[in-house]
Amino acid sequence: MISAVQLSAEVLAVEVPYWGQSLLRVLGGIVAVLLPAGTIVYVFLFKMMSFMQSRLGPMEAGPYGSLQLVAEVGKWLQKEDILPTRADARVFKMAPIVVLVSTFLLVAVVPFGPDAWFTNFEAGVFYALAVSSLSVLGILMAGWASANKYSLLGGLRAAGQLIAYELPMVLAVIGVIIQAETMNLQQIVLAQNTGSIFGFDGLGNPYVLTQFVGFIIFMIAVQAELTQAPFDMPIAESELVSGYMTEYSGFRFLIFFIGEFATAGVFALIASVLFLGGWGIPFAWFGWTDIDSVANWMNLVGPVIMITKMMLVAFIIMWVRFSYPRFREDQLQRFAWKVLIPLSLANIAATSIFKVVM
Amino acid sequence: MSITDRVLGDRQRLAYIASQAADARLNVELETEGMTLNIGPQHPATHGTLRIIARLDGEQVVWAEPSCGYMHRGYEKLAEVRTYPQVTTLVNRIDWLGSFANEVPFILAAEKLMDVEAPARAQHIRTILFELSRIANVSLFLGDLGVQMGAITPVFFAFRDREYVLNLIEGATGGRFHPNFDRIGGLKDDLPKGWIAETKAVMKKLRTFCDQIEDLLFGNEIFQSRTRGIGVIPRDVALQYGLSGANLRASGVDWDLRRDHPLPMAWNKADWKVWTHPDGDSFARCWIRLQETREATKIVDQLIDTIPSGPIMAKVPKIIKVPEGEAWVSTENPLGEMGYYVVSRGELGPFRVKIRSASFNNISIAPWVLRGVYVPDIVTVLASLYFILGDIDR
Numbered sequence: 001m002i003s004a005v006q007l008s009a010e011v012l013a014v015e016v017p018y019w020g021q022s023l024l025r026v027l028g029g030i031v032a033v034l035l036p037a038g039t040i041v042y043v044f045l046f047k048m049m050s051f052m053q054s055r056l057g058p059m060e061a062g063p064y065g066s067l068q069l070v071a072e073v074g075k076w077l078q079k080e081d082i083l084p085t086r087a088d089a090r091v092f093k094m095a096p097i098v099v100l101v102s103t104f105l106l107v108a109v110v111p112f113g114p115d116a117w118f119t120n121f122e123a124g125v126f127y128a129l130a131v132s133s134l135s136v137l138g139i140l141m142a143g144w145a146s147a148n149k150y151s152l153l154g155g156l157r158a159a160g161q162l163i164a165y166e167l168p169m170v171l172a173v174i175g176v177i178i179q180a181e182t183m184n185l186q187q188i189v190l191a192q193n194t195g196s197i198f199g200f201d202g203l204g205n206p207y208v209l210t211q212f213v214g215f216i217i218f219m220i221a222v223q224a225e226l227t228q229a230p231f232d233m234p235i236a237e238s239e240l241v242s243g244y245m246t247e248y249s250g251f252r253f254l255i256f257f258i259g260e261f262a263t264a265g266v267f268a269l270i271a272s273v274l275f276l277g278g279w280g281i282p283f284a285w286f287g288w289t290d291i292d293s294v295a296n297w298m299n300l301v302g303p304v305i306m307i308t309k310m311m312l313v314a315f316i317i318m319w320v321r322f323s324y325p326r327f328r329e330d331q332l333q334r335f336a337w338k339v340l341i342p343l344s345l346a347n348i349a350a351t352s353i354f355k356v357v358m
Numbered sequence: 359m360s361i362t363d364r365v366l367g368d369r370q371r372l373a374y375i376a377s378q379a380a381d382a383r384l385n386v387e388l389e390t391e392g393m394t395l396n397i398g399p400q401h402p403a404t405h406g407t408l409r410i411i412a413r414l415d416g417e418q419v420v421w422a423e424p425s426c427g428y429m430h431r432g433y434e435k436l437a438e439v440r441t442y443p444q445v446t447t448l449v450n451r452i453d454w455l456g457s458f459a460n461e462v463p464f465i466l467a468a469e470k471l472m473d474v475e476a477p478a479r480a481q482h483i484r485t486i487l488f489e490l491s492r493i494a495n496v497s498l499f500l501g502d503l504g505v506q507m508g509a510i511t512p513v514f515f516a517f518r519d520r521e522y523v524l525n526l527i528e529g530a531t532g533g534r535f536h537p538n539f540d541r542i543g544g545l546k547d548d549l550p551k552g553w554i555a556e557t558k559a560v561m562k563k564l565r566t567f568c569d570q571i572e573d574l575l576f577g578n579e580i581f582q583s584r585t586r587g588i589g590v591i592p593r594d595v596a597l598q599y600g601l602s603g604a605n606l607r608a609s610g611v612d613w614d615l616r617r618d619h620p621l622p623m624a625w626n627k628a629d630w631k632v633w634t635h636p637d638g639d640s641f642a643r644c645w646i647r648l649q650e651t652r653e654a655t656k657i658v659d660q661l662i663d664t665i666p667s668g669p670i671m672a673k674v675p676k677i678i679k680v681p682e683g684e685a686w687v688s689t690e691n692p693l694g695e696m697g698y699y700v701v702s703r704g705e706l707g708p709f710r711v712k713i714r715s716a717s718f719n720n721i722s723i724a725p726w727v728l729r730g731v732y733v734p735d736i737v738t739v740l741a742s743l744y745f746i747l748g749d750i751d752r
Binding site for chain 1: 393395397401402417504505506507508509510511514515518575578580581583584732733734735736737
């Protein structure tokens with residue numbers, strides 16, 4: 001995406017001024033958030049879910065219903081923006097934006113190619129995990145400011161759940177950090193693609209193989225962070241109507257909706273960076289050894305590979321979402337604290353022992 | 359005059375008083391307050407316009423009470439100004455998912471008063487249609503169960519396979535939802551050509567559907583953890599609250615009007631089983647309904663092979679006048695015991711009709727069973743009690 005900056009600088013040999021670079025970064029970031037969100041909504045929410053449920057899904061708007069999302073966005077934009085009488089107007093209006101902002105902040109550290117990154121940040125993993133919990137704030141704001149009992153229940157449930165599942169997520173990633181010896185996402189990609197499994201380097205060393213426990217815990221935690229089934233108690237449309245989103249309509253609901261699927265996309269991107277080798281294909285195939293020796297065309301192929309891996313991970317997320325009934329609030333808390341956290345701690349211990357011994 | 363009155367404006371004074379009050383409240387020991395949650399009348403979990411007033415302590419229900427009547431349509435009163443054949447059109451709409459089953463007890467009551475009995479063929483077809491409407495009703499329950507717990511996929515399977523049953527009912531009666539097919543003394547029409555073979559194929563599909571639902575939902579750990587041990591109704595309580603149907607059988611009471619009650623219907627001509635479950639929790643109620651759907655397909659399969667030949671209508675006068683008297687007939691409807699108490703004064707229409715619908719009695723246990731459960735369990739317990747709004751409010 002942002003590769004355009006470096007590409008234009010190196011390949012086309014055109015100097016881009018600083019403000020131009022910044023502008024391109026911002027535009028690239030918007031594309032990197034909205035494109036996966038739109039793709040996920042159409043491919044998974046509209047089509048895959050329909051096929052799972054023996055129906056066709058949208059077929060009218062555009063060829064094979066592919067413009068349905070455009071139509072939906074048009075519909076939402078036309079709707080009245082309702083503000084409940086007793087709502088806290090400023091907080092109510094701000095909440096969806098806070099949720100969406102956390103998604104945009106999250107995508108900033110994801111690398112898409114050897115030179116295609118928004119920020120090459122040394123503590124990238126730390127930053128990503130930190131900003132991902134910003135959305136809790138937005139959700140709590142929405143739940144509280146709506147002046148609705150259902151919203152309040154939903155918001156409180158969401159806060160409890162997101163905090164509980166933040167921990168296993170962090171602990172699951174620590175295994176990767178130990179193995180890669182860095183918190184820089186670009187370096188983690190590099191470590192996976194230059195690595196080898198028992199001397200065989202044809203596959204690199206994607207950490208999903210060595211850290212599969214961490215990967216599973218990470219995916220479960222992602223599912224909970226996205227408040228999707230089986231962890232969708234905060235939304236729980238059959239009892240809380242729509243949880244913290246109950247009072248939102250029109251454009252503000254649209255922001256929540258985009259935020260939900262954009263976050264799914266970005267978390268899928270992060271999962272593929274941490275566990276599936278990111279933008280890289282095993283470097284041994286091309287005789288690359290480090291980041292500088294990677295050919296320039298990877299800046300164009302990298303994003304494509306990333307999107308492919310993201311779709312794979314997003315498929316798993318959505319598959320589970322459409323299949324499972326939901327946990328009760330106390331059950332999912334118990335699952336986080338009594339199962340996931342001890343398991344991820346054991347995973348960290350095992351990883352450290354292997355790291356020291358081998 | 360105090361200092362606040364002189365120096366400050368009205369708004370500032372109010373803000374000052376409010377801040378003083380807030381400080382005073384903080385000094386009092388922190389006390390948690392309960393919250394009253396109105397679930398309904400417009401709410402996705404209430405299948406219509408049931409309202410449940412729940413007093414919550416955190417997420418726990420301290421006290422809950424259903425408030426019925428938002429959809430009261432006055433069928434008992436309306437029946438008084440209609441002739442006997444016209445009443446079936448009304449009672450069709452009580453339990454709208456299994457509407458043919460609503461007509462049968464009323465017609466049987468009228469026949470009892472007139473001392474008419476439908477011919478054997480009509481009895482057979484009545485029983486078959488009765489069981490088909492049970493399948494149409496309960497299969498939707500099985501799908502909806504998933505939706506109430508957040509699994510959105512099973513409900514589409516339920517709608518897909520229920521469609522086959524509705525097609526059958528439409529093929530025989532001409533109406534998908536409101537057949538209005540039962541007549542005093544028999545049935546409106548005979549079965550159409552090819553209907554029997556089609557029914558056999560559909561019953562096979564429905565059994566596959568039951569297996570699918572069992573795999574998708576009943577075997578799922580999350581589903582089990584959400585239903586097992588939740589909303590337990592012991593045997594005594596179930597009897598005291600007058601539960602009927604699957605809700606009663608799930609509490610371990612071996613009670614089925616189809617088997618225990620001698621009626622001019624054909625259930626005793628088929629070989630089937632009444633399932634009971636000792637647990638009495640939400641899971642037991644759902645499981646009993648699943649087994650009942652299977653049994654219903656078996657009943658239909660057996661009866662369809664043994665339909666006797668003969669007329670479908672007994673000899674009844676053109677203009678039906680029911681002799682003076684009172685009659686009570688109840689049958690085992692998809693939702694439970696449904697009965698009609700018909701009082702006749704020898705006129706064209708009934709003098710008084712009392713409708714005993716199953717859901718009204720089944721929902722009456724809600725205050726008892728909802729006490730102490732969590733908010734998410736309200737939905738699952740209500741779903742497993744299984745009510746149809748029209749059946750509560752009539």
